[in-house]
Amino acid sequence: xxxxxxxxxxxxxxxxxxxxxxxxxxxxxxxxxxxxxxxxxxxxxxxxxxxxxxxxxxxxxxxxxxxxxxxxxxxxxxxxxxxxxxxxxxxxxxxxxxxxxxxxxxxxxxx
Amino acid sequence: xxxxxxxxxxxxxxxxxxxxxxxxxxxxxxxxxxxxxxxxxxxxxxxxxxxxxxxxxxxxxxxxxxxxxxxxxxxxxxxxxxxxxxxxxxxxxxxxxxxxxxxxxxxxxxxxxxxxxxxxxxxxxxxxxxxxxxxxxxxxxxx
Numbered sequence: 322x323x324x325x326x327x328x329x330x331x332x333x334x335x336x337x338x339x340x341x342x343x344x345x346x347x348x349x350x351x352x353x354x355x356x357x358x359x360x361x362x363x364x365x366x367x368x369x370x371x372x373x374x375x376x377x378x379x380x381x382x383x384x385x386x387x388x389x390x391x392x393x394x395x396x397x398x399x400x401x402x403x404x405x406x407x408x409x410x411x412x413x414x415x416x417x418x419x420x421x422x423x424x425x426x427x428x429x430x431x432x
Numbered sequence: 433x434x435x436x437x438x439x440x441x442x443x444x445x446x447x448x449x450x451x452x453x454x455x456x457x458x459x460x461x462x463x464x465x466x467x468x469x470x471x472x473x474x475x476x477x478x479x480x481x482x483x484x485x486x487x488x489x490x491x492x493x494x495x496x497x498x499x500x501x502x503x504x505x506x507x508x509x510x511x512x513x514x515x516x517x518x519x520x521x522x523x524x525x526x527x528x529x530x531x532x533x534x535x536x537x538x539x540x541x542x543x544x545x546x547x548x549x550x551x552x553x554x555x556x557x558x559x560x561x562x563x564x565x566x567x568x569x570x571x572x573x574x575x
Contacts, residue, residue, distance in 0.1 A: 358508075360505075361506055362506055366506055369499030369503045370502075
């Protein structure tokens with residue numbers, strides 16, 4: 322038992338309290354209706370509308386930048402089109418930009 | 433004694449399935465101090481999951497069919513459907529309209545319905561309907 326100025330802490334007492342509360346909760350649960358159906362009854366009530374999937378209503382962390390993205394929509398629309406997620410496209414961009422840079426450097430040197 | 437008192441305190445969930453609001457106003461009137469249905473424990477609840485009785489007002493429009501079915505399924509058994517008003521019972525002035533799917537028996541054939549006629553029905557009639565629902569649920573409990 323740990324005694325402090327604010328009281329005492331006894332893990333055994335805590336475990337006993339937890340068990341007693343769990344038994345009381347189980348007894349109360351036993352009073353519940355046995356014919357309760359799972360399925361539609363267990364779903365949240367949304368004015369009778371079907372519950373959308375979690376993916377549909379999930380708010381991504383990127384949503385905190387909504388105002389920023391909305392303000393620069395023209396820029397972001399163009400950038401998002403470029404970002405296809407396909408590695409071949411990124412490599413193609415890399416090669417293309419490198420060629421343009423080489424040509425620019427070459428022209429600067431010659432001129 | 434407590435469980436007996438709870439059984440008599442019916443909780444009602446109100447669904448407007450295309451009503452003109454006439455019946456809805458009368459349901460609200462049944463809860464006002466003049467009629468005071470809450471003294472019997474009859475009250476409106478915000479979710480069908482807490483309800484014993486579903487009160488439908490209005491003919492059931494095509495848009496409301498899936499919602500009506502879902503709300504019925506979400507209500508725990510045993511339950512009673514209170515069909516309030518002429519429109520909910522037989523379509524009323526909207527009878528055979530192109531956009532109706534009602535009455536309720538067509539959509540939920542196995543529902544136990546209690547009919548409260550009128551256009552709109554008086555609050556006393558609605559309270560009597562809920563009392564009939566209570567009588568039915570008491571019979572079900574005995575079985």
